[in-house]
Amino acid sequence: MPSFNKLPLQVLLLLGNNYLIIMIDIKGIKKTYANGTHALNDVNLMLDKKVTSIIGRNGAGKTTLLRILSTQLLPTSGTVLVNGHDIINDVSAIREMTVSIPQEARLIYYRNAFDSVRLYLGARGAGISEASKKAEKALKTVGLWEWRNHISEDLSGGMKRKVFVAMALAADSELVILDEPTTGLDPLSRFEVWSAIKKLKGQVIITTHYMEEAQALSDEIVMMDHGKVLSQGKISDLLRDFAGMVRIESARKSKGSKKVAGMWVSYAKKKEAEQFVMRGDIVKQITLDDLFIKMGVDIES
Ligand SMILES: Nc1ncnc2c1ncn2[C@@H]1O[C@H](COP(=O)(O)OP(=O)(O)O)[C@@H](O)[C@H]1O
Ligand SMILES: [Mg+2]
Structure with missing residues (x-):
């Protein structure tokens, strides 16, 4: 496989067929927490698809892997390159190109949807008028514009999750990492969050333990268990034996x-x-x- 990281930007854009391919090259990643839990045991992966779903039961190591990719957590050993940037030495470059919504992300309860998105963009360096314009567009895209003045506490679980997706949309990031974006939501809300995720322009990595979610959204699946990768591929290839x-x-x-x-x-x-x-x-x-x-x-x- 050619190294896309060495190609000029224009070529990368063309190769990406409307989106920029971010190569995430994970080599020999191990993570042992302070209490001795081996959360990741030698993970090797190349992620370069539009939407990748990491699936596996609770405790498989999905969150640990995503936290390492988004520079929130250091691995015990191994290397990860995100578009050529090292997760240990090039932290700011990776954070600039990435939006990462953690599993436990919560909106501030008294803040309305519009302000939640605008302030998020402000924290990422956007000016007030730019932030307002982008927040409006993103909230319209996820179908929450009529709800913009409602405080988070008054939004349903699905709407709250869509506010996070609106943040990712508005930030226009090359890489969006969503940890369990629909866990605990009712089927209709999940469906709405999926369609919001489909509108993201950048490359997306999500984790889920809903199989139908992975099937509905992803170009590629990574199956994990016990801190290891069991299998990686297109759903149709993985299911070929069946x-x-x-x-x-x-x-x-x-x-x-x-x-x-x-x-x-x-x-x-x-x-x-x-x-x-x-x-x-x-x-x-x-x-x-x-x-x-x-x-x-x-x-x-
Ligand atoms: N901060 C932590 N300290 C100690 N152990 C942890 C910590 N976070 C996760 N673990 C453990 O690491 C393993 C992998 O967890 P996690 O990455 O959260 O898996 P998943 O997201 O697939 O459910 C589990 O056994 C979990 O209990
Ligand atoms: Mg998790």
Whole structure:
């Protein structure tokens, strides 16, 4: 693969097909917290797609990885280059090109949506009139303009999350990092946040444990468990082994079935599905959950 970092900006812009490709080159990253928890164990990844979703159950190491990428946390060892900038030595260059919304991000409750976005832009160096113009445009884009004068406390969970996405939109960053942007939201709010995320111009990295979210949004998936990368690729490639198959959930054990969340899970060809339905089993479409099951990860724990 050519090193895009060495190419001039104009070429990069063309290569990016409307957006700038940011190469994130992660090599041998380990993170051991002070209490001895090994959160990341030798993570090696090249991230260069428009939207990458990092998926994995709680404790897999997703947040730790994102905090390292966004220069909030130092790795114990290893290197990360974000568009050629080192996360340890070029912190300001990376922060300038990145918007990072942490998992636990909360809006200030008495501040209205318009001010939340404007003040965020101000903190990033924009003047008042520029900040107001950009905030207006972003709030209109995510469908929150009518709510601009409502304080955060009066916004629904989904609206609050959309205010954060509006901040990322307005900042016009090359790289947007969103940690669990829809966790805890109802399905409709999640859907609205997804469409807001789709409007981001820059490259996006999100974490999620909602498989359908990863499927709806991403060009590439990174599967993590126990601080390691299990697999990386396009959803269609990752699911290739399951082509033409369905998932069978049964109360009874059968040959080759695996126990997941109190049910016995096995796989069958789509055209054989009817006989399982007749037996009283549940037949489901394949999702990314099935990849974790195949790799022996107990997705329930
Ligand atoms: N500040 C911390 N101190 C100690 N252990 C931590 C800290 N943050 C996370 N961990 C641990 O590191 C592991 C990975 O956590 P995290 O990166 O938050 O995973 P995820 O985001 O995938 O749920 C977990 O075992 C978690 O308990
Ligand atoms: Mg997390």
